[in-house]
Amino acid sequence: MEKLNNAEYGLPESEHYSIEKDPDDLWQDSRVIVNIGPTHPAMHGALRLCARLNGETIEKSYAEFGYTHRAKEKLGENRTYHNFVVYTDRLNYCSALINNVTYAMAVERLMGVEVPPRAVWIRMICAELARVTDHLVCVGINALDLGAFSYMLYGFHQREEAYTLIEKLCGARLTTSYTRIGGLMADAPSGWEREVKEWVQRTRKAIDEMDKLLTNNKIWCQRTIGVGVFNKEQCMQYSFSGPNARAAGIDLDLRRDQPCMFYNQVEFDVPVAKNGDVYDRYLVRVAEIRQSLNIIAQCCDKIQKGPIWSEDKRVRIPDKDVVFNTMEGMIHHFKFFMTGFDVPEGEAYTSFEASNGELAFYIVSKGAPRAHRMRIRGPSVWHFQAIPTMVEGLKIADMVAALGSINIIAGELDR
Amino acid sequence: MDIRTAVPTIYGDEWTRFGETWKSQVQQLRERFHGQIEDVRMPQEQPTDVPIVYVKKSAVIEVLGYLKAEPGFDYDFLADITATDEEVDPRFEVVYNLYSTVKKCRIRIKVRVAENEDVPTAVGVWAGANWAEREVYDMFGVKFAGHPDLRRILMDYRWVGHPLRKDYPLRGYQIFPTTAPIDTDLLK
Numbered sequence: 001m002e003k004l005n006n007a008e009y010g011l012p013e014s015e016h017y018s019i020e021k022d023p024d025d026l027w028q029d030s031r032v033i034v035n036i037g038p039t040h041p042a043m044h045g046a047l048r049l050c051a052r053l054n055g056e057t058i059e060k061s062y063a064e065f066g067y068t069h070r071a072k073e074k075l076g077e078n079r080t081y082h083n084f085v086v087y088t089d090r091l092n093y094c095s096a097l098i099n100n101v102t103y104a105m106a107v108e109r110l111m112g113v114e115v116p117p118r119a120v121w122i123r124m125i126c127a128e129l130a131r132v133t134d135h136l137v138c139v140g141i142n143a144l145d146l147g148a149f150s151y152m153l154y155g156f157h158q159r160e161e162a163y164t165l166i167e168k169l170c171g172a173r174l175t176t177s178y179t180r181i182g183g184l185m186a187d188a189p190s191g192w193e194r195e196v197k198e199w200v201q202r203t204r205k206a207i208d209e210m211d212k213l214l215t216n217n218k219i220w221c222q223r224t225i226g227v228g229v230f231n232k233e234q235c236m237q238y239s240f241s242g243p244n245a246r247a248a249g250i251d252l253d254l255r256r257d258q259p260c261m262f263y264n265q266v267e268f269d270v271p272v273a274k275n276g277d278v279y280d281r282y283l284v285r286v287a288e289i290r291q292s293l294n295i296i297a298q299c300c301d302k303i304q305k306g307p308i309w310s311e312d313k314r315v316r317i318p319d320k321d322v323v324f325n326t327m328e329g330m331i332h333h334f335k336f337f338m339t340g341f342d343v344p345e346g347e348a349y350t351s352f353e354a355s356n357g358e359l360a361f362y363i364v365s366k367g368a369p370r371a372h373r374m375r376i377r378g379p380s381v382w383h384f385q386a387i388p389t390m391v392e393g394l395k396i397a398d399m400v401a402a403l404g405s406i407n408i409i410a411g412e413l414d415r
Numbered sequence: 416m417d418i419r420t421a422v423p424t425i426y427g428d429e430w431t432r433f434g435e436t437w438k439s440q441v442q443q444l445r446e447r448f449h450g451q452i453e454d455v456r457m458p459q460e461q462p463t464d465v466p467i468v469y470v471k472k473s474a475v476i477e478v479l480g481y482l483k484a485e486p487g488f489d490y491d492f493l494a495d496i497t498a499t500d501e502e503v504d505p506r507f508e509v510v511y512n513l514y515s516t517v518k519k520c521r522i523r524i525k526v527r528v529a530e531n532e533d534v535p536t537a538v539g540v541w542a543g544a545n546w547a548e549r550e551v552y553d554m555f556g557v558k559f560a561g562h563p564d565l566r567r568i569l570m571d572y573r574w575v576g577h578p579l580r581k582d583y584p585l586r587g588y589q590i591f592p593t594t595a596p597i598d599t600d601l602l603k
Contacts (some may be wrong), residue, residue: 381547
C-alpha cells in the first residue's frame with residue numbers, strides 16, 4: 001500500500017500517525033463516502049442513504065430501503081379479506097386508523113356494501129384523529145432533529161391524549177384494527193364524542209402555543225427556509241401527494257376532489273404553500289392540523305345514534321348471542337372466519353387522502369375469498385424516491401431536516 | 416348486489432360524474448391509436464371502477480405521453496405502476512393507474528407481457544416511474560427496456576426468485592449474513 005507524506009496532512013512524522021492511501025481511492029481530495037442508516041437515529045425508520053460527501057456537502061447519494069419488508073402484498077393474496085384488516089395497521093403505524101378506513105372502503109366498494117351513517121361519521125373522526133397524531137409526530141420529530149426538544153413534547157402530550165381516546169374506542173393505541181368490512185369493531189362508548197370535543201379544544205390551544213414557539217423562531221427559520229426545496233414540476237414528476245405536494249403549490253386533496261364518506265358535508269380548507277421547502281411543509285402540516293380539528297368538531301356535532309353495521313348479510317359478523325345459542329349461528333361463525341366471504345369478480349383502485357398523501361388499495365378479485373392481487377400504494381415510496389435529488393448539494397445536517405419534513409414511514413415504505 | 420350495476424354508494428358515484436368524459440376520451444384514443452388499442456373495458460359493462468385500456472406493448476409510452484400532455488385528457492399524475500400475474504399466456508399485465516389533477520378523474524392503462532419479454536420504460540414520461548418499475552421487476556421479474564437503473568429494490572440483491580409470482584412459495588428462507596456493500600459506481 002502506498003505511504004503518504006504525513007507532513008502534507010499536518011501530522012507529525014511518526015509511525016503512529018502514518019497515513020496510507022485508501023485502496024478503493026475513496027479519499028480523493030477530501031471526498032468521502034459515508035453510509036447513513038439503516039439503524040441511524042436520524043433516519044426515520046430503517047432507511048439507508050449512501051452519500052459521497054465533499055467536506056460536509058452531499059455531492060451524490062442513493063437511497064435504499066426494504067429492511068422491514070414483510071410481504072404484505074403476498075399476504076393479501078393468501079389471507080381472507082377479513083384477516084387482512086390487521087395487516088393494514090402496520091403500514092403507516094403513525095396513523096393506523098386511516099389505513100383501516102381506506103382498506104375497509106376498498107373492499108366495500110368492490111362488493112357494493114353500504115355502511116350506515118353513524119359508522120361513517122365515526123370513521124371520519126378516526127381518520128382525522130389519526131391525521132392529527134401523524135402530523136404532530138412529523139412536525140415534532142422534525143423539530144427534534146433540529147434541536148427543538150420541548151416543542152416535540154408539546155405535540156406528544158396531545159398525541160398521547162388522542163391515543164387515549166383511540167384506546168377507549170378499540171382497546172389499542174397503535175395497532176388499532178378498528179374497522180371491519182361493512183362496519184366497525186365496536187360502537188364508540190357513550191360520551192366519547194364529548195370527550196373528543198374537549199380534546200379538540202385543548203389541542204387547539206396547544207397548537208397555538210406550539211405555533212408561538214416555533215413558527216417565527218429565528219433558528220428554526222434559518223435551518224428550514226430554502227432547505228430541501230422541491231418545486232411544483234419536480235413534485236409532479238415524482239408523483240408527490242398530500243402535504244408535501246401542497247407545500248410546493250399543487251392544489252391537490254383527495255378529500256375534496258374525490259369526495260368519499262361525508263367529506264362533502266363538512267367544511268374545511270385545503271392549505272397550500274408555494275415554495276416547497278422544509279419550512280413550507282411544516283406550515284402546511286400545522287395548518288392541516290387546525291383544519292382536521294375543525295372537521296372533528298363538525299363530525300362530533302353531526303353524529304347521531306344508530307347502527308354501526310351494514311345490513312348486508314355477506315359481510316356481517318354474526319352476533320355472539322346467536323353464535324353461542326344456535327347451531328346455524330355457530331356454523332355461520334366458523335364459515336365466516338375460516339373460509340371468509342366471496343368478493344365478486346372485479347377490480348377497483350380505491351384511494352384516500354392519508355396523512356402523507358394518496359394511500360390506495362388496488363384490489364383485483366377473481367370471485368374468491370382471497371384477493372387475486374392486493375396492491376398497496378403508499379405515498380412514502382414516491383416521496384423517499386425524491387430524497388437523493390432533494391438533498392443534492394445540501395449539508396448533511398440539512399439532509400436530516402429534509403428527510404424529517406417529508407415524513408417517511410418505513411412501515412408504509414417497505415410494506 | 417353485483418359490481419356491474421352502478422352502485423350509488425356513499426363513496427361517490429364516479430360514473431355519473433365522469434361517464435361522459437370517459438366515453439369521449441376512449442373514443443378519441445381509439446381514433447388516434449387505432450390498431451394499437453387491443454381492448455377497452457368500461458365501467459357499467461365490465462366489473463371495473465374506471466375504464467381499462469389495453470394497449471399494445473410497442474405503443475404504451477406514446478399513449479402515456481399523449482394522456483399526460485394532450486388537452487382534454489390531462490392525466491398528469493402517475494398514481495401507480497404495478498403488475499398482476501394472470502397465469503395464462505401472456506402471463507403478466509403491467510398496470511398504470513393515472514390520475515388527472517385537472518379533471519379529478521382516473522384511468523387505467525394495461526399492457527400484456529409474456530414471460531421473458533421487456534416493456535419500454537416510462538421514466539422518460541415521469542421520472543418517478545423509476546422505483547415503481549424497479550419494484551415490478553423485483554416482484555414479478557418483468558424487465559423494463561431502457562430503464563436507467565434496473566436493480567432489485569425491496570429484496571436483497573442476492574435474492575433468488577420473484578416473490579409476487581403466483582408459483583412462488585409462501586414459506587421459505589433465504590438468509591444473507593451481510594448487508595449490501597456501498598455501490599461506489601452509483602456515486603460516481
